[in-house]
Amino acid sequence: MNYLNYEKWLRCQLLPNLPPNSVIVVDNASYHNKQSDPAPTANAKKVYMKKSLQEKEIPYDENMLKPQLFSLIKAHKEQHKTYSIDKILSNHNHSVLRLAPYHPDLNPIKMAGAAIKGYVSSKNVNWSTGKVIELVKEKVAAMGAPEWGRLCQKIKEIEAEYVKSDHVVDLVTDEFVIFADDDCDTDEESSDDDDGLDYDSEKTITNTSSASADPRPGTSSSFDLMERISILPLD
Known part of the structure; x- marks a missing residue:
């Protein structure tokens, strides 16, 4: 999976099927967290650093050197970080909630995945791909709201x-x-x-x-x- 494919799925499959004012929970996969306006890196030209600070209305001195400008950028980086999918979903009145990194035990999707894997491994005695797909669909269909x-x-x-x-x-x-x-x-x-x-x-x-x-x-x-x-x- 990459961001382009994920965005296509989000626009064509997810958005048309979401109830109004939904909250979309995502994990920390890279394609969920593509920044829409990433901050300049330490290797960026001085003019781009100044432009970024101006756009974000962060005050700086014109006589500052590159290391000083980059220190300002780093200090304000988190508060100005924006993600591409957040903007897309926000335009449709939806919001995004990101899971805590490195904590699969706080992710119900991971638990559901573990339950599906356990079900498949207990039923798939002949180890055929077709049977795996059948069992996954069977378990997913059985996992209702309760x-x-x-x-x-x-x-x-x-x-x-x-x-x-x-x-x-x-x-x-x-x-x-x-x-x-x-x-x-x-x-x-x-x-x-x-x-x-x-x-x-x-x-x-x-x-x-x-x-x-x-x-x-x-x-x-x-x-x-x-x-x-x-x-x-x-x-």
């Missing part, structure tokens, strides 16, 4: 578990940063080492995420991230 509703509810429950565990991630991050900073002081004192590596530092950082690690002096206790985070089973 089953989709259950998948969406499970996603909400998993999301709630993540929210409850956010503070644990903060604690792990804080301890990691504190330990790393402490070891940086040690590195300065032992900077005469030939290889430049601080093996004690590597061991310490590993221990902060290990269930069997002893707490370092001056800290309350060591803990295992996976013991604190409870993820709802998918099955």
Whole structure:
């Protein structure tokens, strides 16, 4: 799949069949995220950098050098990012919602796909392509609104578990940063080492995420991230 084919399908197949004011949920595939007006890269000419800043009404000094102009572009890049499919759908009064990247467990479509694959693998005893297509259609037809509703509810429950565990991630991050900073002081004192590596530092950082690690002096206790985070089973 590429963007041109996806846009053709979107215009010819999806749009004519959407109810008014729909929300289209997409994942992070590249063809979903083609930018309609991408920001200049670091290799762009200075005149194009200035033009981009002017169009987005971002103030800059005419005497700025390219690295300074590009720093401004990067600082405002996210807030001015626009996507081609968003514009197409917006013109028809629809909106787009993007799924969180690297979180298939928060994507009901992935769960539905897993259910279809499981059904096909359990029924397709002769491994023929025709039988696979038949079984996919059979399972899709059987997956009505109630089953989709259950998948969406499970996603909400998993999301709630993540929210409850956010503070644990903060604690792990804080301890990691504190330990790393402490070891940086040690590195300065032992900077005469030939290889430049601080093996004690590597061991310490590993221990902060290990269930069997002893707490370092001056800290309350060591803990295992996976013991604190409870993820709802998918099955």
